[in-house]
Amino acid sequence: MNNQLNTISPIDGSVYVSRDYATDQQVQQVLLKAQQAQKHWKKIPVMQRAAICHAMVDAFIAKKDQIAEELCWMMGRPIRYAAGEVDGLEERARYMIDIADQALATVKLEDKPGFSRYIKRESLGVVFVIAPWNYPYLTSINAIIPAIMAGNSVVLKHSAQTPLCAERLDDAFAEAGLPAGVFQHLHLDHPTTESVIQAEQVNHVCFTGSVSGGAMVERAAAGRFIGLGLELGGKDPAYIRADANLQHAVETTIDGAFFNSGQSCCGIERIYVDAAIHDQFVEKAVALIKQYKLGRSDDPTTTLGPLVKAEAAEFVRVQTAEAIAQGALAHINAEDFVMDQPKTAYLAPQILTNVNHKMRIMTEESFGPVVGIQKVDSDDQAIELINDSEFGLTASVFTQDIEAGIAIGEQLETGTFFINRCDYLDPELAWVGVKNSGKGCTLSTLGYEQLTRGKSFHLKTSL
Structure with missing residues (x-):
């Protein structure tokens, strides 16, 4: 020893x-x-x-x-x-x-x-x-x-x-x-x-x-x-309803997914978007991600640092590659992030679409800079997918109809429920988890x- x-x-x-x-x-x-x-x-x-x-x-x-x-x-x-x-x-x-x-x-x-x-x-x-x-x-x-x-x-x-x-x-x-x-x-x-x-x-x-x-x-x-x-652990979801403030939803969930290189128990790891605005959401999210700078943490211009270990980055690489092999679509070219190197802790961010719950990327904790975005047709479908998880730390809904959002929140198996925000601990509120x-x-x-x-x-x- x-x-x-x-x-x-x-x-x-x-x-x-x-x-x-x-x-x-x-x-x-x-x-x-x-x-x-x-x-x-x-x-x-x-x-x-x-x-x-x-x-x-x-x-x-x-x-x-x-x-x-x-x-x-x-x-x-x-x-x-x-x-x-x-x-x-x-x-x-x-x-x-x-x-x-x-x-x-x-x-x-x-x-x-x-x-x-x-x-x-x-x-x-x-x-x-x-x-x-x-x-x-x-x-x-x-x-x-x-x-x-x-x-x-x-x-x-x-x-x-x-x-x-x-x-x-x-x-x-x-x-x-x-x-x-x-x-x-x-x-x-x-x-x-x-x-x-x-x-x-x-x-x-x-x-x-x-x-x-x-x-x-x-x-x-x-x-x-x-x-x-x-x-x-967590595999925290966000649901973007058709009536959401789209720009706010993109900026908030992408930050919630990629801050700290995605290494947050309550970070956003899966996003469900109403079919009516899905393509717009993805387009804006990809544009925002392309503004990130992957680099050394001690560089003041860096906005996305390395993962904690090379092994952690490799886990996310394998999980992402597996999803792509199963039909997921990758929207970020890793070559645009020059620090991304195999077998190192430096890993480019990634957005995946055409994902589903048969893929580990949507069910298994990633703890890295990747998020899957899945198209949904209704609140009921979103609720079903959100609850289809072994985890239940936080869940977020983005909507301008607060009463409808609360009604959704009441049905979610989660310790903390957010409307129009995510990835935050308010010390005045109880911090709890359900399931795993x-x-x-x-x-x-x-x-x-x-x-x-x-x-x-x-x-x-x-x-």
Whole structure:
């Protein structure tokens, strides 16, 4: 077993970060420290926790430029967009901090003669957060801030592709004065990650990643009766009705499909367009895609960076070639994007039409810069196709008839439904998935319910 983590930058294939994996002894020390620290932290008033967490956000955003450059090199996001994740973390973190007092408030029930009754929300203990590389700060902060604000301690295991993200969060919490042990990070290999899930000190696991990864978490936690929050894959659809604002629909869905090189769990991966406007939509979408510039992420003019790994790009190439062999039509000439090279992480964007659900490109998560566009004849057909998926994270409808859009949304098997937008997390709304997109909830006041347990008090006050 290799005892060292090496992060290979998709920009040039160089080793950008090297770290030793934690030993079993170090893991045990961290877990015991987290367990002990939590016993004190849960007694700290919520307002004091909030002050420390706001100070953490202040310390974090002060290093925006450094963090953006590290993201660019670790996972390949173009430098012109990388700082946006810092802004997103600030929005989510501050919102979840500010609602904690409300979300954690004691539930007071109407008194009965001679009795007092209420429900307190108590912390769980140690929360183990396993975070992915594609939106490494946004996905992790969804769990970290509410967990800590709820009185838990947190141990973060970040992706081997983005290990510096764990370290930067650790630095910011330390600078903010968070008591030692309340937030810690570990660089872990897969077997050790499973052993941490099984450790008696861990009381809850928050995982964001693949369906197979979520299954691993469930297997590792089996029989422990602890809470699991699993945000898994997606094959998110958009439906463009005939009455949609066409230009808005094109710009929004194409950005939703190709931002971050398509590496987003809630990115648009399949588009259904009413037959009356299908050809116009495709024409405008192709014209927009041809304006993209595929290049090195550290080039400020790049609008489409490499995928995270050459293997990821090869997966999308094979999936796309298979669809074409089955009759799909490709609308983008890869030769127009000079950085597109076989066996590299650099992959030209692609739009496919004449697709159907017998093709993997319309049913299997791609996680890359390709989208299939399928013609439909009615709302009913669109609804049937949207629901014909093992996933259910988000779904979007583009229409100027809001009531009709809502009626469609009510029939879709999805965690979040959008009208006239996509690929966005509003921290005031619950972020959930159905089917193979996972279970549990983050963000909003509901997100706090996953990280606390109810404790009922039933007091007989008169004898």
